[in-house]
Amino acid sequence: MVTPYKHEPFTDFSIEENRRALEKELQLAEANLGKEYPLIIGGERITTDDKITSFNPAKKDQVIGYVSKANRELAEKAMKVADETFQWWRKTKPEMRADILFRAAAIIRRRKHEFTAHLVLEGGKPWKEADADTAEAIDFLEYYGRQMIRLKDGVEINSREVENNRYHYIPLGVGVTISPWNFLFAIMCGTTVAPMVTGNTVLLKPASTTPIISYKLMEVLEEAGMPDGVVNFIPGSGSEVGDYLVDHPKTRFISFTGSREVGTRIFERASVVQPGQKWLKRTIIEMGGKDTIVVDEDADLDAAAEAITYSAYGFSGQKCSACSRVIAHEAVYDELLELVVEKTKKIKVDDPTNYYTYMGPVIDEASYNKILDYVDIGKQEGKLMVGGDGNNTTGWFVNPTVFADLDPKSRLMQEEIFGPVVGFSKASNFDEAIEYANDTEYGLTGAVFSNNRVHIEKAREDFHVGNLYFNRGCTAAIVGYHPFGGFNMSGTDSKAGGPDYLVHHMQGKTTSEML
Secondary structure (H helix, E strand, O other): OOOOOOOOOOOOOOOHHHHHHHHHHHHHHHHOOOEEEOEEEOOEEEOOOOEEEEEEOOEEEEEEEEEEOOOHHHHHHHHHHHHHHHHHHOOOOHHHHHHHHHHHHHHHHHOHHHHHHHHHHHHOOOHHHHHHHHHHHHHHHHHHHHHHHHHOOOEOOOOOOOEEEEEEEEEOOEEEEEOOOOOOOHHHHHHHHHHHHOOOEEEEEOOOOOOHHHHHHHHHHHHOOOOOOOEEEOOOOHHHHHHHHHHOOOEEEEEEEOOHHHHHHHHHHHOOOOOOOOOOOEEEEEOOOOEEEEEOOOOOHHHHHHHHHHHHHHHHHOOOOOEEEEEEEOOOHHHHHHHHHHHHHOOOEOOOOOOOOOEOOOOOHHHHHHHHHHHHHHHHHOEEEEOOOEEOOOOOEEOOEEEEOOOOOOHHHHOOOOOOEEEEEEEOOHHHHHHHHHOOOEEOEEEEEOOOHHHHHHHHHHOOOOEEEEOOOOOOOOOOOOOEOOEEOOEOOOOEOOOOOHHHHEEEEEEEEEO
């Protein structure tokens, strides 16, 4: 019997002991900056001359570390190792694989502030966001370990008197995990251990802006007893290593989290059957969103304003689930807008190593420039209410920004910005609000604030998103509580942290024995 798992609690940093513990780890992390990190292929540490440099986005000249960079030759070496390892790893007991995850979770839990401190520096995350990222990584390890044990015996099917029938799951093969920089620990961890615990071997190519946390996960998995060659750490460029592995005839599946542009490109490339390829590659893809909070005329406006603020500006809006659109009923539009503007003005933007910082930097110069380009577009399309500027003197800081009176079809209300920018549009009634909310190419998250039960049930049926929340914000999905994934151009809706996520990394096999 598998015991149920309750998610890892968040740290209360109002308690001085907790605050001092993280401050100590931040000092230790800063004292160890600038180290070099090798590739890991079949347990072998490999150093290359070509390096990826990881910078602190809050202190753009501060180097977090240097990570060896894989090329095609090393990617091929990793593929051969992973393919050979798969031949015996696929036959290991699911309980043994799950136990590796449970021990890894325990190791991270004991060193929680150490990992959180690293996320503050490498990812530019404020304390609360970094702590939640670490907690979610622990959650994925615990949850997927338990799910594998539940799935190990397959699913009961019918048998006739003359036969004995069984239906069970087997792993797919070698998978490529291409992880994002925004949830640099949690999503990277989840998309690495899900294929591993299901009996596959993994080639892990982390985001080039945040590769060091992936190396630290490798160390934890090794300490937890993971054999050599099961997960191989091969950071490198997308155009060289990424494309090569996506196209490779021995790649069985690709797990990707990132932009729509890259995700659709991977989906297209994976559909091509290469010479020597014996299967159709499976893709597990999450690409982003243009997420809307709808506010009805009878809603609690204070609660709605609070939810809009934290959903839009948590981690500087760099979440695929972030609120970037508000559709408000015309009867409450002005009051709600004023409440959000006032809350936005109070937000502290600063170095995330400071305890009091609510919002830190965006990830890099490219993001900084892209967001400010969208601000310029917003100034043409709507009314700038607050923010609309940035400061790149020491790091990549963009102030939280609100635009009002936008056409629902404007670029600011249609295109993913991935920054602390939220736009407001007005609806004349609830039906129109839902129509506007659905009028994007995405379908990831959404929220509705209403006290009208008929309207809530209408939204439940008609608001076309993978994760819909009522009278709360549209971010902060919890593993095992809110299985996460979206419709349309938000991806393949594989529902990470949900009861059927692991099945995407396996295939069903039926055996039937005549009696």
